[in-house]
Amino acid sequence: MKTRFVLINTSHAGNVGAAARALKTMGFDDLVLVEPRWANVLRREETIQRASGALDVLQNARIVATLDEALDGMSHLCATAMTPRDFGPPTRSPREHFAQLVAPRAADAAVESGVAFLFGSERFGMANEDVYRCHVALSIPTNPGFGSLNLGAAVQVIAYEWRMALGGFGAPAAVAPAPDREVADAAQERELADAVPARELADAAQVAGMLAHWERALVDIGFLDPDAPKKLMPRLNQLFNRAQLGSEEIHILRGVAKAMIETAQAKR
Helix, strand or coil, rough: CEEEEEEECCCHHHHHHHHHHHHHHHHCCCCCCCCCCCHHHCCCCCHHHCHHHHHHHHHEEEEEECCCCCCCCCCCEEEEEECCCCCCCCECCCCHHHHHHCCCCCHHHHHHCEEEEEEEEECCCCCCCCHHHEEEECCCCCCEECCCCCHHHHHHHHHHHHHCCCCCCCCCCCCCCCCCHHHHHHHCCCCCCHHCCCCCCHHHHHHHHHHHHHHHHHCCCCCCCCCCCHHHHHHHHHHHHHCCCEEEHHHHHHHHHHHHHHHHHHHH
């Protein structure tokens, strides 16, 4: 299963190191930075000191110029936002959402295709346009009177909750008891479910490309006013996120967009 942590526009080297250490502690190692303040942040002394024991995570971390690059191959996107938006994906606590995400036969394709956790800048949090791309906005339950968490702490909490949802690192039992009939039947059901190939979901880049194609088509047919787009495209983004599109459906929707554009051009 692919799990990725994405830090957007981070400005504090220490938080990058703390994030790397948090990932290592919970058994994750895929860290991507989008346009950090310091181009050499992965090599800065403060980063290295705060990542004590997790230098391998820093060495494997990547710096990219755009969020699209950071989300390559990821299909289920989780924003981290303390302040609920009046528009956008549903806001849930990490534990609530993760329980749904890993429930038997629920969103299994999304999990297998890759889950990305997005964290905004320390000063401004996540931009609305980045939150709108996500399937859910995760809000960590904190003291209503003092809900401030620094970036490193937020990464640690999300990494812990996700690891626990995946089963944690429980110590193996000294002597495994013989399975009774009910346990054996449940195990057989899981094996049969695992034997069914998971439907391959479209990744974030495919969805973004399709949405851009649709935006051009909607402008061409006169449905979308580019000077007053309102919330049409973010709403379509959320609609397609809920639909959990596969690669084949992306091709179909792009074919529809292409036909709209060609029809509009033919009438001019």
